[in-house]
Amino acid sequence: MPKLSVIVPCYFNEENIPVTARELVANEVNFPPEVTFEYVFVNDGSGDDTLGALRLAQAEYPGRIRIVDLAGNVGSYNAIVAGMAYATGDCLAVITADLQDPPELMARMYSHWQQGFKLVIGNRQEREETGFAQIMAKVFHWLMKNLALRNIPDGGFDFVFFDRQVATEVLNLHERNSNVFYLMVWLGFAYVNLPYIRRKRQVGKSRWTLSKKIKLFIDSLMAFSFVPIRAISVLGLGLGCIALLYGLYVIALKITHPDEPAGWTTLMVVLLMVSAFQMIALGVIGEYVWRGLDAARQRPLYVVREVLG
Incomplete structure (x- = not known):
């Protein structure tokens, strides 16, 4: 029976965890009955009671949730790498804890994985967010596509579904100051791109600050472009x-x-x-x-x- 590990990096997501855990478990009905699930929540040194919320979710859904509690804040991409290291599934997915990406899309991703694709990308075709954040995101991904990796989809992505082999290759690279999602594309596996509309955040406050966005842009550009x-x-x-x-x-x-x-x-x-x-x-x-x-x-x-x- 195939096992799916869903990796969820968490940083100041105390309010999101109950909703996220409930939505992820409810989404299991969209998969074939033979699929088993594992949810790897990585607490990235949160300063609130995210860990306490994760413990409650683990008690509510026994046998499904694994918590990886990091000693300090290392950034969402390193937290995702930690989740890969502790995930045990045949296939893996990464989704944000704020549920701006639709969990129901994972069932379509799984079907493409069954067809032999090692990587399936959920591509943000449109965003419900408006204003400066939307402009910054479009400029960032346009620059990365034209200056670094030309084979990445338009609009950017951080919702992916991938094979255990992809996870192993990323872990073996031991990359620092990089972009883990771009690394998956850089590996060269053929991928499927599934466009979707990114939702507006409903619960909690985003900690994705301007300084972190600038650092991500510099890291991504330096890692994949001369x-x-x-x-x-x-x-x-x-x-x-x-x-x-x-x-x-x-x-x-x-x-x-x-x-x-x-x-x-x-x-x-x-x-x-x-x-x-x-x-x-x-x-x-x-x-x-x-x-x-x-x-x-x-x-x-x-x-x-x-x-x-």
């Missing part, structure tokens, strides 16, 4: 050509007008432009160097306090 470092090379070459032309102009001006005073304004503009480029270049190179250092230290992605169930 565009930033290549852009430095191209810009440096362009500035070098401009400097050469300007140098020839200054020499010609000195020959034709030997008494012409040097241009202080021009000198300052060139100095500021070159200095700004150098600082930007050092910043981008520093990002790559820091990631290399972080990988060389080989610190664990997460530390598990205890596993319940």
Whole structure:
């Protein structure tokens, strides 16, 4: 009998847990009767009583829920990796604890997995969210598709269904400061894309802050693209050509007008432009160097306090 492990990263989701657990268990009726279920809730160092809510859910649905309680907050992607490590299913799914992604879509994902697809992606075609958050999300995924991974679906995704082999390959990579969902696509397995409308959050408050979104964008871009470092090379070459032309102009001006005073304004503009480029270049190179250092230290992605169930 195939076993499905549903991984749910949790961070300040005390109010969501009762609703999420109930909806996930109720969704089992959409699957064939031979499928068995395991729900791996990963508490990512929450500062509220998320762990207490998970314990209550575990008591309400005995034998179904496994709790992986991390010692500290390591980010949702590392929490998902921890969930993969402790999941025991033949196939796995990742869904957020706020239920903005529809659990009922997992039954369709499962049918594609049975057909032989190692990866099935729930793609956010539209969002019920509006305003700045929606604009930021569209810009982020457009940039990633055009600068890093061209084979990712439009609109972004963090609702996936995948084979045990995919989970094993991701765990073997030991990637740091990366995007676990993009890693699944990067592996190269053929995938099915199922579009859906992302719901507006109904319970609780999102902890997905602007600073975390910016870090995710930088991590994703640096992990899957050489565009930033290549852009430095191209810009440096362009500035070098401009400097050469300007140098020839200054020499010609000195020959034709030997008494012409040097241009202080021009000198300052060139100095500021070159200095700004150098600082930007050092910043981008520093990002790559820091990631290399972080990988060389080989610190664990997460530390598990205890596993319940």
